[in-house]
Amino acid sequence: MPLCSMRQVLDEAAKGNYGVGAFNVNNMEQIQAIMEAARETQSPVIIQASRGARSYSQDKFLYHLMLAAAELYPEIPLVMHLDHGNSVETCKSAIDLGFTSVMMDGSLMPDGKTPSTFEYNVKATRAVVELAHDKGVTVEGEIGVLGGIEDGHGAGGTGLEHITDPEQAVEFVEKTGLDALAIAIGTSHGAYKFNKKPDGSVLKMQRLIEIHKRLPNTHLVMHGSSSVPKDLQDVINQYGGQLKPTWGVPVEEIQLGIRNGVRKVNVDTDNRLAITGAIRKVFIETPEKFDPRDYLKPAREAMKKVVAQRMKEFGQAGHAGDYAPISLSDYASKYAANALVAAR
Numbered sequence: 001m002p003l004c005s006m007r008q009v010l011d012e013a014a015k016g017n018y019g020v021g022a023f024n025v026n027n028m029e030q031i032q033a034i035m036e037a038a039r040e041t042q043s044p045v046i047i048q049a050s051r052g053a054r055s056y057s058q059d060k061f062l063y064h065l066m067l068a069a070a071e072l073y074p075e076i077p078l079v080m081h082l083d084h085g086n087s088v089e090t091c092k093s094a095i096d097l098g099f100t101s102v103m104m105d106g107s108l109m110p111d112g113k114t115p116s117t118f119e120y121n122v123k124a125t126r127a128v129v130e131l132a133h134d135k136g137v138t139v140e141g142e143i144g145v146l147g148g149i150e151d152g153h154g155a156g157g158t159g160l161e162h163i164t165d166p167e168q169a170v171e172f173v174e175k176t177g178l179d180a181l182a183i184a185i186g187t188s189h190g191a192y193k194f195n196k197k198p199d200g201s202v203l204k205m206q207r208l209i210e211i212h213k214r215l216p217n218t219h220l221v222m223h224g225s226s227s228v229p230k231d232l233q234d235v236i237n238q239y240g241g242q243l244k245p246t247w248g249v250p251v252e253e254i255q256l257g258i259r260n261g262v263r264k265v266n267v268d269t270d271n272r273l274a275i276t277g278a279i280r281k282v283f284i285e286t287p288e289k290f291d292p293r294d295y296l297k298p299a300r301e302a303m304k305k306v307v308a309q310r311m312k313e314f315g316q317a318g319h320a321g322d323y324a325p326i327s328l329s330d331y332a333s334k335y336a337a338n339a340l341v342a343a344r
């Protein structure tokens with residue numbers, strides 16, 4: 001099965017009223033963990049790479065691993081997505097490489113840290129939509145500024161993050177013609193999100209519901225949506241780690257989001273925690289071992305477990321066989337037809 005358009009995967013998710021996890025990868029074991037979880041749960045899947053991941057893997061390694069995944073798991077609709085593209089050029093390089101979906105994060109300037117203006121965001125996102133849709137590639141944009149830093153990208157805890165304004169979200173979608181919209185509702189990147197379990201008001205779920213009411217046909221995206229479960233933190237600390245207590249986004253809040261238009265849910269930290277805990281356990285319990293497979297296998301298994309659990313919780317499990325991927329060139333003609341309608 002060829003790599004799939006994210007638009008198709010999210011349209012199907014909207015029809016079925018479920019969410020699709022988007023999991024970050026840097027290496028082979030993480031891709032294998034996701035694909036095994038997808039096979040076990042029969043889930044369509046979005047695999048995403050940040051700029052940091054692309055440079056870590058020299059781009060080509062990652063791309064060919066993704067092609068291997070598509071070849072080895074032909075029954076799984078599989079999207080290759082660029083997470084937090086910082087400029088039109090970065091998005092273009094991903095499209096040229098073969099990504100089937102890109103995020104243009106114009107909420108920040110190309111330095112990936114400084115909040116931008118609305119006008120800049122519209123202009124950059126629109127430019128990416130034009131070159132992506134020509135090739136059938138899906139575009140995610142962002143309005144509002146998320147907290148936290150991931151792979152060096154983000155406004156950080158600087159007080160510069162701000163919650164998405166629904167009115168501005170509507171204008172942004174109209175002016176850019178994007179496919180999926182990341183909104184800021186109080187989540188942040190990284191492991192340290194909240195110092196106690198957050199409730200629906202901390203997470204501004206009402207704001208999300210309001211945005212969905214105004215934009216019922218736009219796929220919403222929740223970033224920074226790891227749940228940072230205590231059991232994963234505990235394994236790390238039990239085997240010599242030093243994580244401070246922290247809380248992530250409760251799964252039930254994500255599920256509330258999914259009932260209100262969230263179709264893509266970004267999860268990275270939980271997988272990082274699972275991998276690191278598993279590796280620490282091997283190091284502490286069997287210090288005589290030195291074959292990387294002795295700790296990479298349990299690490300891969302630990303990540304697979306987390307991913308499979310999220311796939312069930314987000315509702316994507318069981319939906320892999322619902323549809324066959326449409327080719328990107330067919331998507332390109334679909335987009336072109338829509339653009340003609342919009343221009344009239």
Ligand SMILES: [Zn+2]
Pocket residue numbers: 084189223224266
């Ligand atoms: Zn993000």
